Amino acid sequence: TYSRISFTAAPTLLAWLERHRPAIYGSIVEADRESRERYAGHGSAIACCYNHLIMPLATRRDKQTQVAWGVRDFAARFGRAPKGMWLPETAVDLESLDLMAGAGIRFTVLAPHQAGRVRPIGAEDWTDVSGGRVDTTMPYLCRLPSGQSIAVFFYDGAIARDVAFGDLLSDGRRFADRLTGAFSRGSERPELVHIATDGETYGHHREFGEMALAYCLKTIEEAGDARLTVYAEYLAAHPPTHEVAVRERTSWSCIHGVGRWQGECGCHSGTHPEWSQAWRGPLREAVVRVR
Numbered sequence: 587t588y589s590r591i592s593f594t595a596a597p598t599l600l601a602w603l604e605r606h607r608p609a610i611y612g613s614i615v616e617a618d619r620e621s622r623e624r625y626a627g628h629g630s631a632i633a634c635c636y637n638h639l640i641m642p643l644a645t646r647r648d649k650q651t652q653v654a655w656g657v658r659d660f661a662a663r664f665g666r667a668p669k670g671m672w673l674p675e676t677a678v679d680l681e682s683l684d685l686m687a688g689a690g691i692r693f694t695v696l697a698p699h700q701a702g703r704v705r706p707i708g709a710e711d712w713t714d715v716s717g718g719r720v721d722t723t724m725p726y727l728c729r730l731p732s733g734q735s736i737a738v739f740f741y742d743g744a745i746a747r748d749v750a751f752g753d754l755l756s757d758g759r760r761f762a763d764r765l766t767g768a769f770s771r772g773s774e775r776p777e778l779v780h781i782a783t784d785g786e787t788y789g790h791h792r793e794f795g796e797m798a799l800a801y802c803l804k805t806i807e808e809a810g811d812a813r814l815t816v817y818a819e820y821l822a823a824h825p826p827t828h829e830v831a832v833r834e835r836t837s838w839s840c841i842h843g844v845g846r847w848q849g850e851c852g853c854h855s856g857t858h859p860e861w862s863q864a865w866r867g868p869l870r871e872a873v874v875r876v877r
Contacts, residue, residue: 587796588617589624590803592816594632594672595785597659618664621816628818633660633668633691640847642679642835643870648877653685669818670694676782677837677844684730693737693821695782697838698722701740702831716833718743723770723777725821726830737821738830739780742768746781755792758801765802766812776824779812782838 595603595614603611614631621630635641636655639648653671660668671691673682678696686694701720703712707727715721725737745764748754754761768779788795806812835843845851848870850863 587800587803588614589620589630590814592630592632592670592818593785594634594670596634596638596674597636597656598638600659600663615664622666625816625819626822628669628816628822629664629666630816631660631664631668632670632672632695632817633657634672635674638674640675640677640837640844641673641682642677642844643847645877646681646685649682649685653682653689653691657689657691669821675837675839675844676700677835677847678832679834680731680832683728683736683832684732684734687730687734687736688732691736693725693739693817695739695741695817696832697782697836698740698743700833700836700838701726701738702833704828704830707827707829712831720830723768723779724775724828725778725824725826726828727826728830728832737826738832739778739817740830741780741782745779746783749781749783750787750791755788755795755798758798759805761798761802762805762809766806766809769812778815778820778824780817 600611600614603614618629618631622628633656635652636659637652639652641649641652644652656671657668667690669691670693671686673694676696678700683694698718698720699716701715703714703716704720704726705712720740722740722742725739727735728738729735745754745768748764749761754764765779769777784791788799792798803814806814837844840846840851840853842851842853846853846863847866849867854861854863
């Protein structure tokens with residue numbers, strides 16, 4: 587599975603696996619090597635910031651450290667420079683993207699509601715796509731303050747939600763049909779249908795979810811209606827034709843931007859409505875003081 591799809595794992599998790607589950611760790615590294623043979627030299631592994639840090643809430647120096655350590659750790663493990671980097675919780679700001687681009691990172695992945703407006707490259711007029719209305723079947727160019735740029739993939743939010751919170755993983759064939767059914771009919775341009783989900787969804791939150799994913803990939807390969815790829819290969823073959831203005835200080839898991847990591851934003855599951863999140867404010871203040 588890991589040799590067929592883009593994946594990322596935090597350096598801290600990979601370090602634990604290397605020490606305590608070396609066989610699993612070795613198979614993950616080998617999967618990236620196999621993917622390079624499968625996808626024209628492009629690996630399936632994506633780098634990650636070194637810690638699970640909410641980048642927009644960090645200082646510039648801490649952001650630099652997270653990116654630099656993430657790149658170095660990735661290179662040491664997978665034997666190649668990373669082309670993509672995952673932002674924890676997809677929490678994004680332009681400064682972080684600029685530092686990533688400066689470190690050689692070519693792309694990242696964000697949630698659809700993190701796109702603000704788009705336009706064809708070279709055009710003057712923008713189109714408002716806020717509220718998750720961005721076309722997720724193509725990569726976008728994001729221009730950065732330093733003059734650099736980075737590509738951004740916005741994943742299909744509806745399918746991702748049905749995987750994480752619905753019952754789509756109860757049937758691998760239905761999962762495959764949902765993905766292939768998301769392509770436009772009669773489109774004359776290449777399209778990418780893709781989702782981003784937590785790894786623990788497959789087998790932990792959803793029992794046998796890893797089996798459904800494996801069967802889904804097998805079904806797609808055998809049907810031949812679509813071709814599996816990874817982000818790096820797709821980007822190399824199909825560079826962005828549109829650019830995007832990213833909504834800063836947003837994330838995939840908090841409708842209040844990055845509020846849940848600095849105060850009582852109001853996000854909760856509803857299981858314990860009497861619980862308070864007010865402790866988050868003092869905790870954030872303590873973290874800043876220690877820093």
